[in-house]
Amino acid sequence: MSNLQTKTREPFLRIVKRDGMKAWQSWGIRGIALLVALIICALFVYTITELNPLSVYGSMAKGAFGTTRRMWITFQDTAILLCVALGLAPAFKMKFWNIGAEGQILVGGIATAACMIYFGEILPPWLTILIMVLTSAGAGALWGLIPALFKTKWNTNETLFTLMMNYIAIQLTAFFVAKWENPIGSNSVGVINPDSKGGWLPEIGTNPRVSPYILPVTIVLALTVFMFFYLKNTKHGYEISIVGDSENTARYAGMNVKKIVLRTMLISGGICGLAGFINVSGACHTISEGVSGGRGFTAIIVAWLAKFNAFVMIFVSLLLVFLEKGASQIASDYGLNNEASEIMKGIILFFVLGSEFFINYRLIFRKK
Amino acid sequence: MNIDSWIQWFQSAVAFGTVIMFGCCGEILTEKSGNLNLGIPGTMYMGGIASLAGAFFYENACAKAGITPNPLLCILVAFLCAFAAGAFGGLIYSFLTTTLRANQNVTGLTLTIFGAGLANFFGGSLNKLAGGVGQISISATSDAFRTTLPFATTWGSIGRLLFSYGFLAYFAVAVAVVMAIFLKRSHAGLNLRAVGENPATADAAGINVTKYKYLATCIGCGIAGLGGLYYVVDYTKGTWANDGTIETLGWLAVALVIFTTWKPLNAIWGSYLFGMLYWMYLYTELFGFTLSRSSQPIFKMLPYIATMLVLILTSIRKKRENQPPANLGLPYFREER
Numbered sequence: 001m002s003n004l005q006t007k008t009r010e011p012f013l014r015i016v017k018r019d020g021m022k023a024w025q026s027w028g029i030r031g032i033a034l035l036v037a038l039i040i041c042a043l044f045v046y047t048i049t050e051l052n053p054l055s056v057y058g059s060m061a062k063g064a065f066g067t068t069r070r071m072w073i074t075f076q077d078t079a080i081l082l083c084v085a086l087g088l089a090p091a092f093k094m095k096f097w098n099i100g101a102e103g104q105i106l107v108g109g110i111a112t113a114a115c116m117i118y119f120g121e122i123l124p125p126w127l128t129i130l131i132m133v134l135t136s137a138g139a140g141a142l143w144g145l146i147p148a149l150f151k152t153k154w155n156t157n158e159t160l161f162t163l164m165m166n167y168i169a170i171q172l173t174a175f176f177v178a179k180w181e182n183p184i185g186s187n188s189v190g191v192i193n194p195d196s197k198g199g200w201l202p203e204i205g206t207n208p209r210v211s212p213y214i215l216p217v218t219i220v221l222a223l224t225v226f227m228f229f230y231l232k233n234t235k236h237g238y239e240i241s242i243v244g245d246s247e248n249t250a251r252y253a254g255m256n257v258k259k260i261v262l263r264t265m266l267i268s269g270g271i272c273g274l275a276g277f278i279n280v281s282g283a284c285h286t287i288s289e290g291v292s293g294g295r296g297f298t299a300i301i302v303a304w305l306a307k308f309n310a311f312v313m314i315f316v317s318l319l320l321v322f323l324e325k326g327a328s329q330i331a332s333d334y335g336l337n338n339e340a341s342e343i344m345k346g347i348i349l350f351f352v353l354g355s356e357f358f359i360n361y362r363l364i365f366r367k368k
Numbered sequence: 369m370n371i372d373s374w375i376q377w378f379q380s381a382v383a384f385g386t387v388i389m390f391g392c393c394g395e396i397l398t399e400k401s402g403n404l405n406l407g408i409p410g411t412m413y414m415g416g417i418a419s420l421a422g423a424f425f426y427e428n429a430c431a432k433a434g435i436t437p438n439p440l441l442c443i444l445v446a447f448l449c450a451f452a453a454g455a456f457g458g459l460i461y462s463f464l465t466t467t468l469r470a471n472q473n474v475t476g477l478t479l480t481i482f483g484a485g486l487a488n489f490f491g492g493s494l495n496k497l498a499g500g501v502g503q504i505s506i507s508a509t510s511d512a513f514r515t516t517l518p519f520a521t522t523w524g525s526i527g528r529l530l531f532s533y534g535f536l537a538y539f540a541v542a543v544a545v546v547m548a549i550f551l552k553r554s555h556a557g558l559n560l561r562a563v564g565e566n567p568a569t570a571d572a573a574g575i576n577v578t579k580y581k582y583l584a585t586c587i588g589c590g591i592a593g594l595g596g597l598y599y600v601v602d603y604t605k606g607t608w609a610n611d612g613t614i615e616t617l618g619w620l621a622v623a624l625v626i627f628t629t630w631k632p633l634n635a636i637w638g639s640y641l642f643g644m645l646y647w648m649y650l651y652t653e654l655f656g657f658t659l660s661r662s663s664q665p666i667f668k669m670l671p672y673i674a675t676m677l678v679l680i681l682t683s684i685r686k687k688r689e690n691q692p693p694a695n696l697g698l699p700y701f702r703e704e705r
Contacts, residue, residue, distance in 0.1 A: 017703065155683055156680055157679060167672040178664075178665070301478065337492035339492065343482060345485065349478040
């Protein structure tokens with residue numbers, strides 16, 4: 001017996017879970033993964049355009065930050081994406097797969113547009129905006145609450161449920177676009193209240209290249225601070241992380257898991273609805289399917305890559321928006337289409353997802 | 369008049385259903401291994417663009433050499449490209465989730481974003497990069513795929529109803545039937561189901577869990593890639609539009625998996641039913657009313673609402689044979705028990 005045992009060889013490669021890693025080390029590994037991904041992206045762009053990758057990144061930077069206005073539009077888009085990611089963070093941290101942010105943004109946007117159209121030119125501006133905030137957050141929260149209700153009651157799969165809710169919201173948007181169509185036959189709503197600016201988020205300051213963007217960015221930054229402390233320093237945040245790690249543990253500890261799930265999805269959907277409000281009232285001033293425009297999916301990446309740390313999310317969303325703006329700049333410079341940014345997003349995420357393995361595990365090779 | 373409308377409706381439902389049947393069957397195979405692959409829309413995109421690119425380069429080469437493209441070669445090139453590209457998507461997914469133990473949902477969504485970007489980028493720029501102008505078009509390949517049986521035109525309504533489709537439509541049905549037999553009757557199918565239900569037990573019984581997960585995911589994604597192929601060569605008749613339809617269809621395919629309660633045979637009628645529901649807004653006059661343009665979207669919600677209802681009903685009834693694989697979406701690492 002003992003002979004047999006000594007004969008079995010140690011496997012060539014073993015995988016052992018790490019006990020833990022210092023924060024700077026794990027962020028260092030993610031940083032390296034990001035760097036490798038950016039190099040691969042540069043190679044990809046090079047093979048397509050045959051231009052010096054560095055000058056391509058330079059041209060991307062020009063596209064994103066070239067002028068004051070462009071820079072602020074980049075900041076505003078970052079803020080909107082960040083807002084969605086802030087909404088998703090608590091749900092994903094709780095391991096509630098809320099794929100439905102697209103829909104939650106859209107219903108928030110619809111509610112906002114409705115207020116702009118029906119109250120924008122009647123009620124005083126502060127009241128309109130107050131109503132818009134409440135209805136958009138309410139609509140988003142409702143859209144998030146429905147799957148959560150079924151999840152808690154019958155354990156209905158929330159991934160697919162929230163996904164279906166997206167498509168219902170998209171069709172709902174199409175319905176309202178046809179209803180509010182302006183001018184008739186254009187199949188779009190057009191800018192709402194272009195002259196009176198009723199229901200538009202107010203501009204701060206007098207510089208026209210900066211002032212429209214300040215308020216959306218400020219609102220989201222405030223939300224970021226709130227979400228950071230909400231997840232890190234409150235009882236709710238603690239409960240969310242326990243339910244996410246192990247529902248059973250939460251139950252043994254006497255937590256009301258159902259209540260936590262429902263409450264968290266209300267918040268998650270509500271913030272996504274607010275993102276719709278910020279986009280409609282603060283940025284595009286109209287309603288279309290483009291109000292969500294894939295942000296609901298991209299934001300999942302933001303929240304996940306940042307490990308739900310609200311401040312890290314700022315940088316991740318800035319990076320993704322930079323890629324988007326940069327890619328559309330390349331596209332217009334070289335006559336390609338701007339989907340290249342989606343490819344880059346994919347490559348970056350693949351690498352960072354893969355790098356998590358090296359943060360959680362270490363490899364032990366057989367000793368000779 | 370009425371019968372014509374019914375036939376037209378059914379025909380468009382079959383064309384629609386074939387795309388999602390491929391995606392659905394591929395995803396069933398993948399999910400049976402315990403992998404919840406949300407990258408199906410992405411792999412369908414990749415299959416679509418790869419077949420388009422393959423056929424495009426083949427037809428271009430033929431045009432340069434001054435010969436007419438061989439229909440059989442057209443079919444072979446497009447088919448292999450689509451399957452290989454889909455399987456490649458599955459390989460990325462498997463490597464990240466099985467080997468590197470990344471989260472399945474996030475990896476799948478990334479694959480969808482990546483595949484959609486890849487396809488829309490090259491779909492929009494391929495012709496330009498190759499030095500051409502205008503829209504990309506692969507008419508020879510598309511014609512080869514859309515060749516119908518001769519009875520289609522001579523057998524009247526029956527011919528139109530049953531025989532008016534390209535061979536991929538029948539191939540999809542064949543894939544569903546073969547998969548049903550494979551899962552239910554074969555030894556490998558039994559092993560695969562064991563992996564999806566309880567990988568630890570399967571592992572203890574000597575089944576190579578990693579191998580099964582890899583193979584099921586890659587082959588499943590290859591099959592889903594064929595959905596993209598059918599979309600490009602038949603549904604849009606050999607052109608490309610960046611309108612996101614494949615993504616919509618891909619998510620419907622994922623939804624259909626639930627609708628079928630993980631049974632490939634149900635995918636056959638389920639996909640056609642989804643097709644009927646999807647196109648219903650164009651055919652409401654058969655039921656005696658016409659839709660205004662603003663009420664059309666309400667009818668376009670039907671397939672999604674149907675899926676939600678099935679999702680809810682299966683979760684309420686909890687019949688054992690209608691449940692997803694027990695380990696679906698969960699990772700399996702031998703060391704972590």
